[in-house]
Each structure stands twice: as C-alpha cells, then as structure tokens.
Amino acid sequence: MNQVQSSLQQLDAVVVGAGFAGLYQLHTLREQGLSVRAFEAGSGVGGTWYWNRYPGARVDSQSYIYQYWFSDDLLKEWNWSERFPAREETERYLNFVADKFDLREDIQFNTRVTAATYDESTQRWTVTTDKGESFSAQFLVMGTGGLSTPMVPPFPGHDTFKGLTLHTAHWPKEGVDLKGKRVGVIGTGATGVQVIQTIADQVKHLTVFQRTANYTIPMLNPKYDDAMRASLRAQYPALKERVQNTFAGFDYDFGDKNFHDLTPEERQRTMQTLWDDGSLNFWIGGFKEVFFDEAINEEISKFVRQRIRERIKDPKVADKLVPTDHGFGTRRVPLETLYYEAFNRDNVLLVDTKATPIERMTEKGIQTSAGEHELDILIFATGFDAGTGTLTRIDIRGRDGLLLKDAWADGIRTTMGLQVHGYPNMFMTMAPFSPAAAFCNVPTCLQQQVDWITDCIQFVRSQGLKSIEATAEAEAKWVAHHDELANLTLIPKTKSWYMGTNVKGKPPRLLAYVGGANVYRQACDDVKARGYEGFTTA
Numbered sequence: 001m002n003q004v005q006s007s008l009q010q011l012d013a014v015v016v017g018a019g020f021a022g023l024y025q026l027h028t029l030r031e032q033g034l035s036v037r038a039f040e041a042g043s044g045v046g047g048t049w050y051w052n053r054y055p056g057a058r059v060d061s062q063s064y065i066y067q068y069w070f071s072d073d074l075l076k077e078w079n080w081s082e083r084f085p086a087r088e089e090t091e092r093y094l095n096f097v098a099d100k101f102d103l104r105e106d107i108q109f110n111t112r113v114t115a116a117t118y119d120e121s122t123q124r125w126t127v128t129t130d131k132g133e134s135f136s137a138q139f140l141v142m143g144t145g146g147l148s149t150p151m152v153p154p155f156p157g158h159d160t161f162k163g164l165t166l167h168t169a170h171w172p173k174e175g176v177d178l179k180g181k182r183v184g185v186i187g188t189g190a191t192g193v194q195v196i197q198t199i200a201d202q203v204k205h206l207t208v209f210q211r212t213a214n215y216t217i218p219m220l221n222p223k224y225d226d227a228m229r230a231s232l233r234a235q236y237p238a239l240k241e242r243v244q245n246t247f248a249g250f251d252y253d254f255g256d257k258n259f260h261d262l263t264p265e266e267r268q269r270t271m272q273t274l275w276d277d278g279s280l281n282f283w284i285g286g287f288k289e290v291f292f293d294e295a296i297n298e299e300i301s302k303f304v305r306q307r308i309r310e311r312i313k314d315p316k317v318a319d320k321l322v323p324t325d326h327g328f329g330t331r332r333v334p335l336e337t338l339y340y341e342a343f344n345r346d347n348v349l350l351v352d353t354k355a356t357p358i359e360r361m362t363e364k365g366i367q368t369s370a371g372e373h374e375l376d377i378l379i380f381a382t383g384f385d386a387g388t389g390t391l392t393r394i395d396i397r398g399r400d401g402l403l404l405k406d407a408w409a410d411g412i413r414t415t416m417g418l419q420v421h422g423y424p425n426m427f428m429t430m431a432p433f434s435p436a437a438a439f440c441n442v443p444t445c446l447q448q449q450v451d452w453i454t455d456c457i458q459f460v461r462s463q464g465l466k467s468i469e470a471t472a473e474a475e476a477k478w479v480a481h482h483d484e485l486a487n488l489t490l491i492p493k494t495k496s497w498y499m500g501t502n503v504k505g506k507p508p509r510l511l512a513y514v515g516g517a518n519v520y521r522q523a524c525d526d527v528k529a530r531g532y533e534g535f536t537t538a
C-alpha cells in the first residue's frame with residue numbers, strides 16, 4: 001500500500017447511494033463481515049423515493065412485489081396500505097428497513113461522492129466526497145440509481161423568470177403551496193402525468209406544455225385491509241419465486257398468448273381483460289408482439305387511443321392528447337388516475353409545444369411561438385439523464401486513469417450492466433445493458449444484481465484474491481448481444497429516455513437489456529456457476 005493510501009480510512013467496500021440497491025448492498029456485505037460505508041447525498045434513505053417529493057408521486061408496480069424478499073420478519077412486519085403506494089409510504093418502508101437492520105450507523109448522509117480512482121498497485125479504490133474526505137476500499141458498488149440526474153431544458157431567459165421554478169426530483173421537503181397559483185407544467189411523462197392529475201383541482205390555473213402525448217393505462221388502486229394483506233402474505237413465497245422468472249420482474253408475464261392466433265373478437269376481449277386489471281399488465285403481461293410487430297402494435301395502440309379519446313370532452317384537445325407518432329409500449333407507459341379528466345376542467349389549458357414551440361422564458365412565464373403564458377410557478381417534469389448520467393458526472397477513473405465518461409464517449413459498454421472492463425472491483429446496479437435500467441420492476445432486478453455482486457465479492461475474498469474484472473472480450477460479446485436484441489424491437493424507432501434521445505448529444509442507444517429479467521438472471525447465474533466466466537481475477 002502506498003503512503004497516501006495508508007493514511008486514508010480503510011474499508012472493505014464503499015456503497016454509493018442509500019436507495020433500494022444501496023440499502024440492501026450495505027446489508028448483505030455487512031452480513032459477510034465486511035467493513036462497509038455507504039454515502040448518500042440526501043439527508044435520508046430512499047433514493048428515488050426520497051428525492052421525488054412532487055405532488056402525486058406514486059409507484060406504478062404493485063406494493064406486494066415492490067419490496068425486499070430477503071427477510072421473512074420484514075415481510076411479516078410491514079403492512080402495505082394499498083395496491084400502488086404513494087411516495088410517502090414507500091419512503092416510510094425504506095426507513096423501516098434501514099431502522100430494522102441498523103443500516104444508518106454505516107451510512108454517511110448529506111455526502112456526495114465526487115470521485116473514485118482505482119490504484120493498480122494496491123488494487124483498491126480511493127473514494128473522495130464533497131466533504132473533502134477520502135477513503136480507501138477494495139470494492140466499490142455504485143447504487144446510484146438509473147434516474148437520479150434531473151434534466152432542465154436550457155430555455156433562453158431562464159433567469160429572467162420572476163416566479164418560482166421547480167424540478168419534480170428536487171421538490172422542497174417542506175412542500176410548495178400551489179393553491180390559488182397560476183402553475184405551468186412542462187413534461188407529460190410518468191412524472192408529469194402524476195403531477196398534472198394531482199394538482200389540476202388545487203391550482204387557480206394550470207398550463208400543461210406537452211411535446212409528446214403518451215399512452216397511459218388507468219390505475220386501479222384499491223386500499224388493502226387485513227384480510228387482503230393476509231391473503232397476499234400467503235402468496236409471498238410464490239411471488240418471490242415468480243418475479244424472478246418473468247420478463248419484467250412483475251408477477252404477470254406475456255406467457256403463451258399470441259395476438260396473431262386470436263380472432264378479432266378474442267383480441268378485443270383479451271385486451272379489455274388486461275386493461276381492466278388497471279396495472280402495467282396490459283403492457284408487459286399482454287402480447288409480446290407489441291415490441292416486435294408493427295401491425296399488431298398498431299392494433300393494440302388503436303385500442304388504447306380509443307380508451308383515451310372517449311374520456312376527453314373537446315375533440316380538439318383529444319387530438320393533442322391521443323398519441324399518434326409512436327407505437328404503444330415503445331416508451332414507458334404511465335399509469336394514471338383521472339389524468340384526462342383534468343383536461344376537461346376550465347382551469348386547465350393544454351399547449352402543444354410541437355405545434356407552438358417554447359421560445360424562451362420571460363419575466364412573467366413562458367413565451368411560445370403563439371404567445372405568452374403567465375405563470376407564478378413553473379414545474380419541470382422534464383426527466384433525467386438516465387442510465388449513464390449519474391455515473392459520468394462522478395470522476396470515476398479506472399486503470400491508467402481512464403475516466404468512465406471518456407471510456408463511454410465512443411459508445412456505452414458494460415458487462416451485463418454489472419461491471420465495465422478497465423474498472424476492476426467496481427460494480428454497478430441499474431446501469432446500462434441490464435433489465436434494471438428500465439425494463440424491470442426495479443426491486444426485483446436490483447435484488448438480483450445486489451445478490452450477484454455480493455456472491456462475486458464473497459468469491460474473490462474466499463479465494464484470497466484481490467480483484468475481479470470483466471474481460472474486454474466478454475464485454476464486447478454482451479454489448480453485441482444487447483444491441484442485437486434491441487434492434488429486433490420497435491423501441492429504437494421511438495424517441496425516449498430509454499434511447500437516451502432526451503439528452504442533447506447522447507448517441508441513441510437502448511439503455512436497458514430487452515432479453516428479459518428472467519433470461520438475464522439466468523445469464524448472470526451461469527457466469528457465476530462457471531467460476532465467473534468472462535472475468536479475470538488477480
């Protein structure tokens with residue numbers, strides 16, 4: 001160990017982030033007897049559910065599968081109150097987990113990791129924080145989340161606006177009083193939908209700036225009573241198994257249903273049944289052809305368009321809200337509750353920013369090509385630099401000082417989203433080219449990744465080794481496999497954060513592995529079973 005490193009605090013592992021992945025990773029590594037410290041930029045645990053405090057924030061996965069499976073006690077003790085819990089409940093759950101397993105004592109809050117440098121001579125990472133501290137760790141796990149770097153469009157005149165601007169992911173803890181205010185919302189993705197439907201009847205006037213209309217599914221969100229909870233609890237062992245064996249880590253799956261085998265009547269009936277489930281079942285438990293076959297996708301899209309149109313009073317408004325420029329399911333499908341009814345209100349105005357683009361922000365509000373919209377508050381529901389954004393904003397330097405941002409400049413590469421060649425002993429969760437990056441019920445895929453990382457670290461230590469690293473060959477093979485599958489789907493034909501096209505200058509590339517969470521898990525298990533095939537150890 002060199003002099004500089006030996007003067008640093010020595011740890012076995014550093015975990016970055018205290019959301020779903022970070023909390024579990026801290027727990028599993030500690031259970032193995034490692035000295036671990038987690039760093040979290042927020043003042044509390046929860047990750048996404050800590051930061052995104054905007055009105056109406058809610059989970060689009062059913063609570064009974066949006067949870068940890070590792071502790072029977074936890075499964076017994078935690079009571080979900082409804083099918084799709086609000087942000088506050090999910091944050092409470094993650095706090096409950098942190099308390100139950102005494103995780104806080106090893107989490108340093110209000111601390112952002114700014115740099116991590118690999119030292120080849122010691123085979124250790126030096127991790128630096130914004131508090132000016134540095135730590136030396138053998139292993140580094142980035143639990144930094146896939147949607148944690150918010151994006152605000154660089155509209156000219158931003159600073160001239162005299163009102164309040166807010167990004168949904170940086171919502172103040174103390175809340176914002178929107179009553180009696182003229183509010184603008186830019187963005188109609190999953191976040192915008194939740195904000196708009198929640199605040200429409202609270203504000204004096206709401207102006208929604210929509211660039212792309214989205215397909216949505218109405219959420220069915222019953223409250224749970226003790227009987228319902230008991231019934232779900234009885235299913236937990238089966239559900240724990242089930243979610244690991246489906247395409248997207250949910251309890252529902254495509255199964256054997258083939259759209260082309262059905263008569264038109266059967267198609268309509270099946271679609272209606274899936275629709276009535278009030279969940280993402282219609283999308284990722286429906287027909288797999290939705291991702292591959294343009295004609296079938298169009299038929300399914302038509303069904304959804306009709307369901308949307310019939311709820312909107314003004315046909316001109318409906319023309320704007322009904323998506324026509326892309327196929328259903330090729331971007332994230334939000335669940336909604338009375339979203340379209342919000343646009344039937346007199347105090348809500350929809351502005352189509354493709355027809356009348358936003359030109360600039362002014363002192364009073366937003367100037368589009370058709371005129372000025374005066375606002376007191378402007379909410380940016382404008383999304384994130386997904387997948388890579390958070391990792392490339394940290395000064396991560398692997399072998400030969402190569403900055404991760406530069407390593408990815410000519411194209412993203414990862415080995416199963418878990419490692420990058422040239423960055424030994426560094427692991428990632430929710431990173432590009434794994435299903436966790438987008439096509440998964442996030443806790444299912446994060447637990448699988450954390451378990452794999454934990455086993456891998458255990459393997460290195462038990463063999464008396466110091467490092468493990470994906471080979472360039474294995475990485476190239478995985479990337480080629482990822483790209484091949486991605487290009488078989490319709491997803492690359494549509495602009496979305498899935499493709500990185502929401503970030504200026506980001507080369508279009510499907511971020512998430514589309515082979516299925518089940519297939520991915522098997523691939524990860526196979527690597528492990530073959531003694532970490534495709535990885536070199538030292």
Ligand code: NA7
Binds near residue numbers: 353381
């Ligand atoms: P998304 O899904 O990336 O949505 C961002 C929205 O903001 C989307 O409607 C964008 O329109 C819109 N946007 C972004 N920049 C602009 C500009 N310059 N002008 C007008 N409109 C703009 O982010 P979310 O936060 O809703 O959701 C992210 C994920 O979090 C979600 O998928 C869930 O998995 C949880 P566009 O569609 O690009 O035309």
